[in-house]
Amino acid sequence: MRGFLASSIGVVTAAALAVPLALSTPALAEAAPVTPGSTQSLPLVPLGPSAAARIPGVPGMSTSPGPGAETRGLTPRDVTTFSLVGVVWDDATAELGGRVQVRTRSVATGTWSAWQDVDTHNGEHAADPGAVERGTGRLRGATAPLWVGPSDGVEVRVQAENTATGRRAAARPGRLPAGLRIELVDPGAAQPPSAADGKNGAISPPSHLPPDDDKGDVAATLPAMSMEASESSSANLPHAPLGALAISALDKADSTADAVLAGDGRLTAAARPYIGPRPRIVTRRGWGADESLREPGFVYTSTVKAAFVHHTASGNNYACADAPAVLRSLYRYHVVSEGWRDFGYNFAVDRCGTVYEGRAGGVAKPVLGAHTMGFNADSMGVAVIGTYSSTAPPKAAVDAVARLTAWKLGLFGADPRAKTTLRSGGGNLYKKGTNVKLNVISGHRDGFATECPGRLLYNQLPPTRTASAKLQGR
Incomplete structure (x- = not known):
């Protein structure tokens, strides 16, 4: 040295x-060359009532997801191989109040995983307001990423939390931030x-x-x-x-x-x-x-x-x-x-x-x-x-x-x-x-x-x- x-x-x-x-x-x-990785970015679409009904209540929510709450996701589909998932949206200052769940299909076994919760994250890891990083105009809101290992199938469901407007008022149907997308990340492989x-x-x-x-x-x-x-x-x-x-x-x-x-x-x-x-x-x-x-x-x-x-x-x-x-x-x-x-x-x-x-x-x-x-x-x-x-x-x-x-x-x-x-x-x-x-x-x-x-x-x-x-x- x-x-x-x-x-x-x-x-x-x-x-x-x-x-x-x-x-x-x-x-x-x-040295240890790595095949470049890739990112598939797929828009999340409205899901029907039957899909929303399968999402259980979320512990810690002020009210459970219920009638009228916005629900978006993807039905099961084949995709190019990826190993990590996350959900992003347009406005980095907007919060996602609700539950994000994914299940994935393993490349190795061909079997689907159980539903997994994705941490909603909501801006806690980020550049300070006013920092150089904030001025790029490229920042997006995001959940935490979830490592799932090499996978070639995905299903996603995101449901907003209904919010109470007062002690006696009915819960207001929850809404999700605009521009929701699922990000499927392939890290590339060392060769x-x-x-x-x-x-x-x-x-x-x-x-x-x-x-x-x-x-x-x-x-x-x-x-x-x-x-x-x-x-x-x-x-x-x-x-x-x-x-x-x-x-x-x-x-x-x-x-x-x-x-x-x-x-x-x-x-x-x-x-x-x-x-x-x-x-x-x-x-x-x-x-x-x-x-x-x-x-x-x-x-x-x-x-x-x-x-x-x-x-x-x-x-x-x-x-x-x-x-x-x-x-x-x-x-x-x-x-x-x-x-x-x-x-x-x-x-x-x-x-x-x-x-x-x-x-x-x-x-x-x-x-x-x-x-x-x-x-x-x-x-x-x-x-x-x-x-x-x-x-x-x-x-x-x-x-x-x-x-x-x-x-x-x-x-x-x-x-x-x-x-x-x-x-x-x-x-x-x-x-x-x-x-x-x-x-x-x-x-x-x-x-x-x-x-x-x-x-x-x-x-x-x-x-x-x-x-x-x-x-x-x-």
């Missing part, structure tokens, strides 16, 4: 940067499949690539990359060579030396003793991100004062070897379906504890994400892949969150056990401009009225704060 450390890289605040690189050396075959580490399911570099801690001349064996991929990979210099599939783990001493040489976080003398050991991080190139999807350049905030922990609410029906495909699907859903500039979270963690680079711009830098509406500035978002409302998060995933936050928060002098103050950018809990005191490691629900990151993952945050601080040496 030392062969790739260079002079300090300054942190740019709230600026978009484009860093095209020209590759002059002979190129080998693309050949990425090698898996037997211990934790992490992606391993192909044999023709140098390992991520190689000290030789990487330029001589650099795989071919597009300009967009070069831009994304260059943001992680000098921590890893250009084109690296993973950023290697470092012990505490080497993590500190690495950060000092790179100038990460504008380190203060007081912060230097408390940088945790850097975990191994699979890069965007490692999980197969299609860099042509995102907007060019990067946007940075001033610092990283807090980490918000999320779950993706995409279900737990995935193997660790599937995690790169899940990430490619989530990324495509965020950008193509929801209209975001890039993947929403700064990092992702799978159930086996593998850490992945999320939004492009450099794993050690204060990249502005779109994870916690109102509190994206001066924070980072970490999403544990899965749904943890009634399922306990695996210990490996919780431990990985502790390791990641110990390192990244340490670069910016933040104590995981402490509290910090963030200024709200606007949301459903705090008005824009409100100064809010939050835990340095917070759950999404601390900044926005939401179930995320699920009750059972949220309950793991107190010991995670302790473990993260211990790794920092506090």
